[in-house]
Amino acid sequence: MTKPAQKPVLEFGTVKPGARPWAPLEERPKCCEPRPFVRTEGLSVFYGSRAAIREVSLSVNRGCITALVGPSGCGKTSFLCALNRMTDLIPGAKVYGRVELSGEDILDAGADVVALRRRVGMIFQKPNPFPLSVRRNLELPLREHGVRDRSAIEEKVERALRDVGLWEEVKDRLDAPAQALSGGQQQRLCIARALALDPEALLFDEPCSALDPLAAGVVEDRIASLRGRYSVVIVTHNLAQARRIADWVALFWMIDGAGRLVEYGSSKAVFEAATHPITAAYISGIRG
Amino acid sequence: MADALTAPVAATPARADGALRETAALVAVWGTAALIAGVFLWILGELVWNGVGALSWEYLTSAPREAGRAGGIAPILVSTLAILGVCLAATVPIAFGSAVFLAEYTSDAGRFGRVVRTSLDVLAGVPSIVFGLFGNAFFCRTLGLGFSILSGGLTLACMALPLVIRSTEEGLRAVPREYRMGAAALALSRTTTLFRLLLPAAVPGLTAGLVLGIGRALAETAALIFTSGYVDRMPSSLLDSGRALSIHVYDLSMNVAGGDRNAYASALVLVGLLLLVNGVAGALSALWRRRLAAP
Amino acid sequence: MPHPGRDRALLWTLRLFAVSSVAIVLLVVAFVSGESAPALAEVGPVRFFSDPSWHPASGFFNMVPMLAGTVLVSAGALLLAAPLGVLSAIFLQFYAPPALRSYWRNLIGLLAGIPSVVYGFWGLVSLVPLINRLHPPGQSLLAGILVLALMVLPTIALLSDAALESVPAHYLRSAAALGLSRWGTVSGVVLPAARGGILTGVALAAARAVGETMAVLMVCGNVVRMPEGLFDPVRTLTANIALEMAYAGSAHRSALFVSGLALLAIVALGAGFSEAARRKVVANG
Numbered sequence: 083m084t085k086p087a088q089k090p091v092l093e094f095g096t097v098k099p100g101a102r103p104w105a106p107l108e109e110r111p112k113c114c115e116p117r118p119f120v121r122t123e124g125l126s127v128f129y130g131s132r133a134a135i136r137e138v139s140l141s142v143n144r145g146c147i148t149a150l151v152g153p154s155g156c157g158k159t160s161f162l163c164a165l166n167r168m169t170d171l172i173p174g175a176k177v178y179g180r181v182e183l184s185g186e187d188i189l190d191a192g193a194d195v196v197a198l199r200r201r202v203g204m205i206f207q208k209p210n211p212f213p214l215s216v217r218r219n220l221e222l223p224l225r226e227h228g229v230r231d232r233s234a235i236e237e238k239v240e241r242a243l244r245d246v247g248l249w250e251e252v253k254d255r256l257d258a259p260a261q262a263l264s265g266g267q268q269q270r271l272c273i274a275r276a277l278a279l280d281p282e283a284l285l286f287d288e289p290c291s292a293l294d295p296l297a298a299g300v301v302e303d304r305i306a307s308l309r310g311r312y313s314v315v316i317v318t319h320n321l322a323q324a325r326r327i328a329d330w331v332a333l334f335w336m337i338d339g340a341g342r343l344v345e346y347g348s349s350k351a352v353f354e355a356a357t358h359p360i361t362a363a364y365i366s367g368i369r370g
Numbered sequence: 371m372a373d374a375l376t377a378p379v380a381a382t383p384a385r386a387d388g389a390l391r392e393t394a395a396l397v398a399v400w401g402t403a404a405l406i407a408g409v410f411l412w413i414l415g416e417l418v419w420n421g422v423g424a425l426s427w428e429y430l431t432s433a434p435r436e437a438g439r440a441g442g443i444a445p446i447l448v449s450t451l452a453i454l455g456v457c458l459a460a461t462v463p464i465a466f467g468s469a470v471f472l473a474e475y476t477s478d479a480g481r482f483g484r485v486v487r488t489s490l491d492v493l494a495g496v497p498s499i500v501f502g503l504f505g506n507a508f509f510c511r512t513l514g515l516g517f518s519i520l521s522g523g524l525t526l527a528c529m530a531l532p533l534v535i536r537s538t539e540e541g542l543r544a545v546p547r548e549y550r551m552g553a554a555a556l557a558l559s560r561t562t563t564l565f566r567l568l569l570p571a572a573v574p575g576l577t578a579g580l581v582l583g584i585g586r587a588l589a590e591t592a593a594l595i596f597t598s599g600y601v602d603r604m605p606s607s608l609l610d611s612g613r614a615l616s617i618h619v620y621d622l623s624m625n626v627a628g629g630d631r632n633a634y635a636s637a638l639v640l641v642g643l644l645l646l647v648n649g650v651a652g653a654l655s656a657l658w659r660r661r662l663a664a665p
Numbered sequence: 666m667p668h669p670g671r672d673r674a675l676l677w678t679l680r681l682f683a684v685s686s687v688a689i690v691l692l693v694v695a696f697v698s699g700e701s702a703p704a705l706a707e708v709g710p711v712r713f714f715s716d717p718s719w720h721p722a723s724g725f726f727n728m729v730p731m732l733a734g735t736v737l738v739s740a741g742a743l744l745l746a747a748p749l750g751v752l753s754a755i756f757l758q759f760y761a762p763p764a765l766r767s768y769w770r771n772l773i774g775l776l777a778g779i780p781s782v783v784y785g786f787w788g789l790v791s792l793v794p795l796i797n798r799l800h801p802p803g804q805s806l807l808a809g810i811l812v813l814a815l816m817v818l819p820t821i822a823l824l825s826d827a828a829l830e831s832v833p834a835h836y837l838r839s840a841a842a843l844g845l846s847r848w849g850t851v852s853g854v855v856l857p858a859a860r861g862g863i864l865t866g867v868a869l870a871a872a873r874a875v876g877e878t879m880a881v882l883m884v885c886g887n888v889v890r891m892p893e894g895l896f897d898p899v900r901t902l903t904a905n906i907a908l909e910m911a912y913a914g915s916a917h918r919s920a921l922f923v924s925g926l927a928l929l930a931i932v933a934l935g936a937g938f939s940e941a942a943r944r945k946v947v948a949n950g
Contacts, residue, residue: 467682497876
């Protein structure tokens with residue numbers, strides 16, 4: 083630890099000195115009128131014979147940040163994975179129902195998974211940069227998707243890194259191994275890697291929970307800054323985080339051995355006027 | 371770790387019979403270790419003591435005379451390397467292909483994967499002399515390759531295959547799952563994922579597999595007796611019979627009176643070659659890991 | 666969108682390679698049984714046990730002495746190697762000073778890598794003369810057992826080591842918390858927990874012992890006779906093939922393939938048993 087000791091602890095995040103930690107929510111969303119980007123209808127995910135989620139119908143609105151909250155094991159991640167067919171990679175996983183993106187059912191056998199995953203990127207709980215240099219981490223997917231021109235690649239790399247506030251930190255060591263970066267930097271690199279492909283939506287699976295609080299704050303700010311430009315779905319255990327950044331909140335709960343969608347609405351509605359008793363109990367910290 | 375946990379416990383005073391048992395165990399364990407190390411040193415010492423005198427540059431570069439009692443082992447070294455080359459040329463593509471298939475495309479429950487895995491287990495258990503019989507019947511006779519370096523190398527390839535596949539597969543499976551998920555989320559093709567991410571990360575496993583395969587091939591004798599044959603002349607093509615180093619050791623010690631001195635030297639060369647392969651592979655693997663890992 | 670085509674080509678290439686492993690197994694079984702078919706048809710399976718002697722040139726095919734040789738040498742080697750191998754693993758995991766451990770692993774690895782012909786040669790030039798002084802002729806069942814035990818010891822040691830290593834750390838912690846001594850922990854907690862892995866190691870070593878050719882060929886004396894004691898020479902099935910294949914005529918050659926088939930059967934049976942034993946151990950926790 084070489085940092086000076088008198089450095090303020092609370093320099094991160096959206097909490098300003100003097101503000102109440104839970105400031106009353108303004109009636110977001112302004113930036114994103116409720117226009118659906120992805121719609122699921124009766125979506126169920128099974129692992130073998132066990133249902134992870136059952137009959138979830140929900141619309142994710144374009145340009146908004148939608149938070150999926152609820153206790154562990156209630157199917158939030160399964161729901162997220164179904165949205166860009168990462169469920170294909172889980173042995174024994176079966177998906178039923180409809181997931182509609184621009185009017186097409188992406189669960190259809192004939193759907194173009196490659197195109198889907200380019201449109202809908204994903205960031206995982208544990209930062210997973212490839213064991214390559216910082217630059218190569220961004221270059222590899224770009225080249226794969228047909229960007230060959232050197233200057234175009236360099237421009238996209240820089241833009242993506244600036245977008246996540248990493249450019250100034252790594253511009254002098256683009257050829258250093260990505261795994262030499264700190265955890266928070268690695269996670270922002272992963273976000274940059276997804277952004278470089280110009281997706282329309284980004285799925286985050288608890289992106290901050292493997293990071294220390296300072297780094298988590300930085301990453302959270304970056305995610306919040308995506309509002310309006312990308313549709314964002316974020317799984318989080320952290321209600322305070324959902325309250326800070328989400329425009330829409332969906333609460334999942336385990337009912338009869340399977341994850342169900344209990345409540346879905348604007349952040350203000352869910353946090354301040356929950357209709358379902360489970361939601362009210364969960365929000366106020368009585369359950370969960 | 372185990373030591374740190376158990377050491378202070380062992381130091382606590384115990385009842386007399388317990389202490390006696392503890393001492394007996396200590397003696398047995400250390401005694402076994404000393405015995406094993408002693409025999410190892412005996413074997414190695416005997417080889418070096420008796421073999422190093424006969425070893426010279428000339429021994430490595432001249433042809434054997436008087437059935438190997440005099441002269442060197444040059445043609446035998448050439449045949450050995452040629453057999454090894456044939457074996458590797460056949461093993462490497464098949465083994466890497468199969469390993470990638472097993473690790474990346476089959477689950478433990480899948481049917482085809484299970485068939486392949488069982489086949490490999492069977493293959494790994496087949497005695498080398500049976501491979502010799504098979505090689506003689508299939509490569510030498512049915513395919514008409516005769517007693518040749520080609521027959522011997524291909525027979526060895528069948529033997530080395532399960533070892534190399536296993537180790538390569540394990541290397542691939544040890545690559546973190548996060549890389550595959552990350553690659554899929556970026557819509558990378560499986561080909562790119564494999565060649566750009568997984569194989570580079572699996573190199574230590576691949577090397578270990580290759581070393582095992584080379585070790586097995588160099589050490590093998592029984593499978594070569596009736597496939598590559600005994601001829602100790604310099605081979606002029608892969609279809610010539612060629613005597614492997616291990617067969618040379620066998621022949622000198624069993625069939626040639628007065629061949630012991632050169633048998634020691636040949637055995638020393640053989641063990642030296644194996645050590646060399648191990649050492650080089652270990653160094654390469656460490657180098658690669660250092661390059662890959664974060665500083 | 667170039668991927669799907671490329672990916673499909675890759676998958677089919679890989680499948681082709683994987684199929685070739687299966688093909689080799691089928692070829693081995695097909696050719697070994699195909700070549701032994703004439704002898705099995707003409708001589709019949711019974712006479713391999715009931716003929717007065719093994720003189721294939723004169724039409725006598727009694728394999729029992731060689732079968733006995735194989736079984737005796739392998740069993741003796743295992744009896745010797747199993748305790749030593751397990752003790753070596755215990756030494757490595759619980760007794761060796763940390764600085765010694767990597768050296769010990771390397772030493773066992775080197776022992777495993779020494780070619781069988783070198784073990785045989787060493788046995789021939791150093792062990793056999795010693796035994797000869799004790800009781801001539803020296804080339805004997807005992808020599809075979811000793812050399813073979815040395816050869817399979819690394820297999821048992823390495824697999825036992827892996828088995829001991831995989832014993833969960835919390836077992837060790839709770840053993841320590843209960844005040845068990847070092848040997849008490851090893852014998853009471855670790856060995857029972859690791860017995861599945863140790864058994865697998867012994868089974869693999871057994872397969873290796875039965876299949877070993879060169880070392881036993883070089884030190885056992887190779888007389889086709891039922892041994893009456895440890896100092897009598899024996900001939901194993903494997904040595905028999907190696908010795909006679911070079912000059913075998915057609916019926917004789919076929920009979921040798923029958924012994925190859927018998928070796929395959931023994932190894933397959935052993936693998937089946939050990940798999941069943943392992944499952945049982947796993948099922949019993």
